[in-house]
Amino acid sequence: MSTDVASVNITQSIKDVSELIEARNIRHVPVVSGDEVIGMMSKTDLQKISFVNNTDGDNVSTAMYDILSIEQVMTKDLMTVQSSDTIHRVADILSENEFHALPVVEEKKLVGIVTTTDLIKYLVEQF
Numbered sequence: 001m002s003t004d005v006a007s008v009n010i011t012q013s014i015k016d017v018s019e020l021i022e023a024r025n026i027r028h029v030p031v032v033s034g035d036e037v038i039g040m041m042s043k044t045d046l047q048k049i050s051f052v053n054n055t056d057g058d059n060v061s062t063a064m065y066d067i068l069s070i071e072q073v074m075t076k077d078l079m080t081v082q083s084s085d086t087i088h089r090v091a092d093i094l095s096e097n098e099f100h101a102l103p104v105v106e107e108k109k110l111v112g113i114v115t116t117t118d119l120i121k122y123l124v125e126q127f
Contacts, residue, residue: 001104001113007032008041013064014049014073015041017041028115029100031074035109039074040101049073080105083112087122090114 007030009019017029021043022079031039080103081090090102094116104112 001118002116003112005030005110007037007110007111008070009063010038010070011035014041014046014068014070017070018046018050018065021046028112028113030103031070032110036078037078037103037105037108037110039070039076040078040099040103041070041074042101045073045075055056064070073097082106083115087119091119094119 010033024086027043029041030037102114
């Protein structure tokens, strides 16, 4: 898992999420309220709500970012794993579902994130 996890607060804007994803070159961002993980935003979520104006190849219009809130867009039916869970359990969850990242918690507090890319890197290191 990555312990240098970037997260956003439910009160922030979708533009904040977009800027964080771009700045950190990541694809998934847990949404928190206080210390508790309450949702997940992904780069794909942002692409779904963006109106793209590709007239010059560089301009991207994000009108919907100002209209919608994080709560309206985030995945709410969220699965998390505990930091003590095994890699096998994480792999089972990711392989049986249609998402590619899981917030890692201790109790309810966010302590990391594990992605399908993390699992692939782990497997490569084993050989």
